[in-house]
Amino acid sequence: MSRFHEIKHRVATTFQRQVGNPLLRRLPNQPVLETTGRKSGVPRQTPVGGRRVGREFWIVSEFGEKSQYVRNIQADPRVRLRLEGQWHTGTAHLLPDDDPRARLKALPRLNSAAVRAIGTQLLTIRVDLDD
Template sequence: MASRRDMKHAVVTGFQRRVGNPILGRLPIQTLLETTGRKSGQPRITPIGGRRTGDSFWFVSEFGTRSQYIRNIQADNRVRLRLHGHWHTGTAHLLPDDDPVARLRSLPRANSAAVRAVGTDLMTVRIDLD
């Protein structure tokens, strides 16, 4: 029998894939993360929320290593990030030792609340922009 955590993950990711991501990905103001598919080698785009600080962009993944884009980063950490309508290249760093709850307090409030509400395996990610 699936655990409550597994059920939550399945429901949230199913909604994100079928409804949320297709809508958010079309919004010109939405921040987008482009990774390279670890199996396909094709670009994979995921809407994310976070904040740029200097030459870095910080965000928290809801499902940590259970997220497909996190697995893609583990295979190839070169990414692209669309911020304010402009694409930037960068290198993503997974930070499992960072406190993701504390990190969310420094990021945009609405997105942070959503991540806390649906997330089960929070993980901080920093992208160093080129």
């Protein structure tokens, strides 16, 4: 990763962790992905942008395997997802062979634009919902 991308990643994740995520988690209609901390075992909640299609929920991570929630999924793919105020259980799958730029075209526009602008290592994630 270039120095520019490293700085971009550090600035974006610091902002998300300290400002964006705490605010977005409180919005009732904001999708929130809950993973289990790979070191702590504690639930970790991350606001995400994506779209439900049937029993699947699609996300594109802007920093791929550098994202903490992606690392948590690698350690334990069982997740919970808050959609429209209700929690659902499911299993997350990392899809490195999927075209994340094409996938973003089918996801909410505002979030997709932000992911394209900030992202350095896009990675598609599919959550198969149990219910």
